[in-house]
Amino acid sequence: MKEFDPLVILAVFQEMLGFWLWVLLLLAIGGIVAFLVLWIREQHLVSRRLVQSEAVGLLGGVLALVIMAKVSSSGFTDAGGPLDWLLVGVIYGIGFIGTVILVYALMGWWDQFRRQS
């Protein structure tokens, strides 16, 4: 690789994930928007809900590592250098944060829905 081009990166991810690239992007954008709108609407973060979603997020991080191990025919136990451990942390982090945002937003909007009905 000699240079980074965002269009090339997009092309590679399209080839790698196909239809699922757009599903994942929609899920990520939808989750973040739902979380931010909820936050603005409630004007604060609900600590109880946040702790609960963080608890689920712990499992989300593990799930991300399991999926990575499956698709790469390997696992974090193959980590051989500092960069590998960084990658393990990043994968776990993405799984954790993504799950927290999604679960928090789902729980929040479920509460809103129940209150209104």
Next chain:
Amino acid sequence: MKDEERQDDVLAQGHVPCDRRRFLSLGVGGALLAAGLSAPVQAAERLKSSARIVIAGAGAAGLAAAARLAARLDGAKITLIDARKEHLYQPGYTLVAAGIKPQNYVVVGRTADFVPRGVELLEESVAEFDPEGNRVVTSSGKTINYDYLIVTTGLKLDYDALEGMDVSRIGKDGLGSVYHSPAAAAATWALVDDFTRRGGVGVFCRPATEMKCAGAPLKHTFITEDYFRRRGTRGKTELIYHAHNKALFSVPIVSEKVRMLFRERGIKTRYDHVLTGIDIGRRIAVFTTPQGKVEQPYDFINVIPPMRAPDPVRFSPLAWQTGDFAADGWMEVDRATLRHKRFPNVFGVGDVAGVPKGKTAASVKWQVPVAVDHLLADLAGGKSEQRYEGYTSCPLITQLGRAMLVEFDYENNLVPSFPGVVAPLEELWVTWVMKTMALKPTYVAMLRGRA
């Protein structure tokens, strides 16, 4: 002046017909093109031209070149010639032979699926190159004239050069051969799977000729050794790697690293051993050494045959006439521009190019834009300054789950893509992840001209 005469005239000047007014109207895009500063393929203005461009071979280089030319040219007649119906992802053979991926992993689709719009696919092979007459003759006897020719035929696996070799017996009697085909790679895995449970003598080697992906024989050796360790049968086996010269890899610093890893893992090394024959029934490999012929019994062998330019190229005026690349008929191209040294309207890209090192998909990825840029500059009446410095890369698998990202150039310099982040000689999981997850999508994106 008749059209044909005019054509000859401009060809003699190194140009082909191009709508000059249209070219001038390209503005900044045209100026960049003439200056050899290629913009991203999809974003660049299209150049109007009536040039006839023939691409011989629809492998990685041929399809990538066709995609780039089709995106940049308007009106040119681009003909892609290849008889192969399926397109195979050859860098994946190692993973199939390691039991990591199934056989169908390397089949990326029909060749026709990757042919860009506006490019004609002729499902034949080129039987004869006539660069003096600016024409090729296909296997059915059809003559196709061209203004520009890009030769991307790949190479020939010369199994016939090995005395006693019979490709129909790959997968039996301990005879493996990863390079032959997807089926052979899968059959080799079946042998390795069995061999690493039972133990015995494993023989590994590489040919003395230029070869595609010179890291692959090493990868297969490392992976086999790792299976033995994981299965607790390492003590029941002897693994011997036979190098064709006095090095394990053409880049000295990498060769030394591999030597250390082989020593650490108990893989024996023999230098100056070239496989020249095999007795499949008796399971004996015959090596030619400076001291004469040596017989080596085996329980498993990964046969890698000599590799040469395909016969139509090898026995054509396109081949090197003297020097190291002449004997096997590699194309005589300038190593920086991939342009033929004697026929300036001919380019040679990919495995068939007679340049040092780099018969890999990574080489193709960096060669194609250079050759295409020079061709486009010719059409535009300009000059390209783009150069290919020999960049190639090899994710050298050293055990299941880890690999070294080795990137280098013509001068044996390490040219890491991620300096200070991914150390070239460090066995890393991240490099394995790249090899198993990212390289095939990158390859397919390259075929489509998007990477």
